[in-house]
Amino acid sequence: MSTSSSLQISSNRKRRHRNNRHGGWRHTVFGVLILGILLFPVYWMVNVSLQQGGAAAMTPWLPIDITLHGYAKAFQDQGGHLLTSLIVASGSVVFSLLVAAPAAYALAVFRVRWANAVLLAILVSQMIPGIVVANALYGAYTKIGLLNSILGLILADSSAGIPFSILILNAFMRSMPLSVLEAARIDGAGPLRTLVSVVLPMSRNSIVTAGLFTFLFSWSDFLFALTLTTTDDVRPVTLGLYVYISGFISDWSSVMATSVLASIPTIVLLVFAQRYIAAGTTAGAVK
Amino acid sequence: MANVAIRSVNKYYGAFHALKEINIDIADGDFVVLVGPSGCGKSTLLRMIAGLEDISSGEVEIGGQVINDLLPQERDIAMVFQNYALYPHMTVAENMSFALRLARVPKPERDAKVTRAAAILGLENLLDRRPAQLSGGQRQRVAMGRAIVRDPQVFLFDEPLSNLDAKLRVQMRAEIKELHERLGTTTIYVTHDQIEAMTMADRIVVMQNGEVAQVGAPLDLYDLPRKKFVAGFIGSPAMNFLSGHAKAGHFLTSDGIELPLGPNAAVEGDDLSYGIRPEHLRLGDSGVPMHVTVVEPTGAETQVLGRIGEQPVVCAFRERLDIRPGAVIHVLPDEDKLHIFGKDGHRLN
């Protein structure tokens, strides 16, 4: 692919250039069109959320008559659920990373026997459908009394976050130059100190990536919430919305307002984390 | 500061015998260079001294203390890695003071040590930079600074200059040497570059296939290599070897050309190597005929490549000569500078 296009560039530079310029606006229009289609649901969500309640299909195309009534209602009804989601998602991120980082480090750096078998098992565990895990957890949670608890949801979400984070962190840590860890050893750092002072700072980007995906997963989790909560005490916003839709189907504006609110944390996170994802942090360590 | 003694050290990687009965004594303050071709076990030996590899058998002593079972940080050594191995997320100053922080050295003392090392290495203006913002040579200096601040008993270097360009390498070579003169710390330096070894070392340890081939001062190795391998490894351009046999004071190459033996007339045997360095061949009116194939004037000397019989030979003449490829010249070996090696590669004269 790259060779053929570079060949084309060298042999046919002029024509290609012209083609490019002239195809330029067409490509742009096409791109904008696709983007428009993709983003339309988001627009509609925001649009409806800013107008008087009623049926979604009847709402005017443009939010000329702006009202925040939907948001007021959303906060009132769903504020607690949003907070629950935030606590559960953040909790799973923290817990997942606390477990996954040392595990990934040990699997990557120490000469652990069967390290590859363990990683394969972790990978396979990712292929078990969530509903199977959820059902199994339901039985266990009933016995140990973790149903309807924040901790229960954090642990459940971590059951997906931990293996995923181990895989991401391990892949990065394996690519770390071993000599840097050896330098730390000679400088007098034990394994734990090396993890904290050298490995984790160097792994910052993959930690952000793992943490972000764990957050996104937990934030959007519906299955565990549905299976492992039975009352309104502990109810993440995904479940809140679901119940909301069935109950208040006539007032779309607050449903959409809740959706907007539920999207904000993920958008903010993505914007902030973007520059860490997939960027390297080992620059300058070696050579 | 301390001496280092390596006694009957072996290293096995599984069934692979990487180091075989290594014995080396390094005096306090010596600059010792481990040199040898790739894969001969130099790094392995250095890493065993550092505590990064365990010692399969034998003992390593630093300052009279057996250190086999000590952790790296308890051995009082500092190591400079080939790829620098700096901490990418720390500034230059933090990189240098990391070991001191771990050892709970108070901050004023830490700062003083970092400042002193930075001054020695000319890093004063770079202390707040991160490794990614430094050139290769500067990174190399930081790696050395990290070793210096610890004020160790022994410095270990593993090919520290091989990632630098040729010019910087020569400069850093001088700097490391100067640093050693200034600090007087016992130093073990690994390289596969024999010129580095010759110019820097007080003593050279030539290694081959996991064994010590010869230990000695640079010029001793040059003048009196005990093995053909050492003779061919030390010196540039490399020593010429002409195979042949000797009998009754005459050396005949495999092409039947007679070479003078001079004071070594007593040497006898088949499958011998007649070693003579390029700079020990003189141009003469009579002598051994040599067919010239390539002439390379370097300015300081003229290197003439050619054949004696069918065997390739290089000469290095001081004079500027008007010799053309295709010519036949006559060369005279300096009879006092001959190196005759037997079939097993051991020196015979």
Ligand SMILES: Nc1ncnc2c1ncn2[C@@H]1O[C@H](COP(=O)(O)OP(=O)(O)OP(=O)(O)O)[C@@H](O)[C@H]1O
């Ligand atoms: N971890 C290991 N497992 C198995 N064999 C190893 C290991 N490390 C090194 N070896 C082998 O031990 C021998 C010596 O390796 P070493 O790295 O010491 O060579 P070296 O002299 O430093 O070479 P170079 O100049 O290329 O760095 C080599 O044959 C190498 O393949």
Ligand SMILES: [Mg+2]
């Ligand atoms: Mg090596």
